C-alpha cells in the first residue's frame with residue numbers, strides 16, 4: 001500500500017481528499033509562502049511545490065512510492081493575483097472589486113513521488129472562472145463580519161455563505177474550494193498511480 005501525505009493545514013483540502021476515498025495522513029507545510037512569478041499558473045505550481053518539498057524534507061528517509069501532495073490557490077482579477085486578505089478592510093475592498101464581475105481561481109498541485117530513493121516531481125494547475133452577482137457594501141460587510149473570508153484566497157468561500165452570490169462557474173468547482181481532485185486522479189492515472197486501494 002502506498003503512503004500518501006497531504007502537505008496542508010486546509011480543512012477544505014482534507015475534506016475533498018477524504019470524500020474521494022483516499023487514505024492519507026496530514027503534515028502541514030511550515031514557512032513563508034513566497035510568490036516568485038506574476039504568471040498565476042506558474043505561481044501556484046511553484047507555491048504548491050514549495051509546500052510539498054518542505055514536508056518531504058521534514059520526512060527524511062521514507063518508504064518507496066510515498067506521495068506528498070502540496071497545493072496552493074489564488075484568485076486572479078484584472079491581472080492581479082489575490083491571496084488571503086490582510087485584514088477585514090482588505091477583504092471588504094477585494095469583494096467590492098469582485099462583485100458583479102468574473103474572476104479566475106487557480107489552484108496549483110505538486111505531487112512528489114519517492115522513486116528509487118529520489119523525489120520525482122509532478123505538477124499541474126487548474127483554472128476555474130467564477131462569476132458573482134452584484135453585492136452591496138452592506139451585504140459584503142455582513143459577510144466579512146462572519147470571519148469566513150480571512151483564511152481564504154480572494155476573501156470568500158464558495159462552499160460557505162458567499163455561495164448565495166455566485167451566479168455561475170465555468171470549470172471545476174472543487175478547484176475553487178482548493179483542490180481539483182478529479183484532475184489530480186486523472187494526472188496520477190496517466191502516471192500509473194492509483195490514489196485509492
Ligand SMILES: Cc1cn([C@H]2C[C@H](O)[C@@H](COP(=O)(O)OP(=O)(O)OP(=O)(O)O)O2)c(=O)[nH]c1=O
Pocket residue numbers: 007008009010011012013028029051071072073074075084105151152153154156157158159176177178
Ligand atoms: C476561492 C476559495 C478559496 N478557498 C480557500 C482554499 C485554501 O484553503 C485557501 C487559499 O490558501 P492556500 O494558501 O492555498 O492554502 P491554506 O493556507 O489554506 O492551506 P495550506 O497552505 O496549508 O495547504 O482559500 C476556499 O475555501 N473557498 C473558496 O471559494
